[in-house]
Amino acid sequence: MLDKTPAASHSGLDLPASVAGLAALATNLRWTWREETRALFRDIDPELWDQNLGPVAFLRRTRRLNDIASDPAWIGRIAGENAELDLYLGSAPPTSRAPIAYFCAEYGFHESFPLYAGGLGILAGDHAKEASDLGLPFVGIGLFYRRGFFNQMVDWTGRQEHRFPTNDPLDQPVARLLNPVGEPLVVTLPFPGRRVRASVWRVAVGRVPVLLLDTDRPDNAPEDRMITSQLYTAGRDMRLCQEVVLGVGGVRVLEALGLRPGVFHLNEGHSAFLLLERLRAKVAAGQTLAQAIGEVTATSILTIHTPVPEGNERFDADAVRLHMDALLADTGIASSDLLARGLDSKATKGVFDMTAFAIRLTRLQNGVSLLHGRTADRTWRKIAGKEVIGVTNGVHMPTWLGPEVREVLEGAGASFADATRVVHEHGRWTGADVLDGPALWRAHLAQKRRLLAFAGERMFAQFARHGAGPAELRGILTAMNPDALTIGFARRFATYKRAHLMFADARRLLRMLANPDRPVQVVFAGKAHHSDRGGQALVAKVFRQVLSKRFRGRVFLLEDYDMEVGRMLVQGVDVWLNNPRRPLEASGTSGMKAAANAIPNVSILDGWWDEAFEDGRARNGWAIGGRKTLPDEAAQDKADAEALYRVLENEVIPLYFARGTDGLPSGWIEVMKRSVATGLWAFSTARMLQDYDQRMILV
């Protein structure tokens, strides 16, 4: 699909001719899931690479290029990686299938490219990478935000501070998309009383393109240049404008390229205006509205991500009407016809619900785990008129597996290059049966050491900013205990995720953590949304525990949870903890990342864990409590805290510290193996894309 979305060469890279091949390696995001390419960049200039700017910004800043440009060994190594990339790009299986057009408001490809806020974006990034690996005809559509989601700093009182990073096209792996005559492609969008133009940036994600619209152009009014500036901007009017650009603009880009997608996949309702634009185009081409609705609906699918109705995107209906009128002028379609399709399940007047609108104009809808599918079905069945199914999320394994564990898995036959693997191994990964336990444990310890070193450096920087003295700073680098059972908890700090649950009985928790024979430590990470005061209070509450006399040195908080912190944690802790209020966790992909890295989950039976958890003799982790939910929140929190203490005290901690004469926790290692066996394929994006194909697209 890259050839059908031609782009100009990157305007920020001007490299010596003999190493010009670095440009292709830097501008295709394949490096984010290929260790050898990363190692090549790092070896050019380790200190600069470790600043994690991403390879385009790195190449623009390093002073080492002239040295390597005259070194035949370097030239050969670069040519080798270029040849490998070309082989990858050229080896997609031929297909006559029409492309899948995938729309999402955010994409998480890598921490150096901040176009994402959290789980939704990372899922979209993983989806695109897997579509590339599987060789699917796929094109992603999104927005190019000059200001990404905020970086989090936590001050000495626990208050969350926000710093918004900028995306400079010269420093990012983006190139101008060209139209069929070779000029930069521009789409023009009818807005109320004016026109708004958008440029398009192409991101190459392996073999697949993701196209990002950008209204920051000198020929737009200053206020319209700001439309795509800020990811999830708080202002409702601006957000509405963004979603018009995403949906309507995205369809116009595909049209301008002459692409004819076989299906439009709406990843969350933000892009629902794509349905409107498709209707308009069909009516303008002579169809009746009824015909157009039939065709658009038959070729569109929707994935819903939030279990709470309030989490859905809603706008003032009058504001939507203005946009519809501008868009539908001259078509004869009355906007009132279409506005009515945006009424929510309670038919709240004056409110336009993007999810309701999307459901009424798509053929199939899904939630993102089996349990969430059932929850979403209860919420939306009346509007959908049929079952909302569950297609469980997955994660892109080459992105999330740590190098040491990956090597052990490959030693047991796991192949991440073979696109058809999942067809044959849909459920359990049988290779786990022959995994070498001691080797898996050693690999885990190597990943754990990396995490502890990383965490030490991050906390050093934080406490230095707070003004800690030299003696304290000296201790911080090694504050985490490599022999302690290390519990990881990282996610958005929303109140329903209950980051603070384990502190319900602080004395009981302390007894557990401070046992000198069986030490336990907990590491937290997570941002609260910049307008979520309740979540920010939770960050402060956890940070006060970090500083408290009793928990100091046993409870830690890493600032700025992003893909890098996430990778370190899901690869390096000993257990992954999740304790949301059931059934509010739609899926919970971080637990899948941990499971594939042989890190057992300890979790409420919510989201993916409700279907993944296996107990009995061959358990793959632990459940906190059961499936019953109490109507009273406080009572539920109390019961869940009690269940959490019990499972940690009676099962998790004793098993982890039950060492044989060889020093190995053999019972624990069995749980680690089971975690991989049940997690590696079943919760991969390879399985997920196959499910989308079989249950949503090709049916």
Ligand SMILES: *Cc1c(COP(=O)(O)O)cnc(C)c1O
């Ligand atoms: C995987 C990931 C998420 C989503 O995971 P959840 O379990 O849904 O919270 C969010 N943020 C980052 C940085 C991640 O890596």
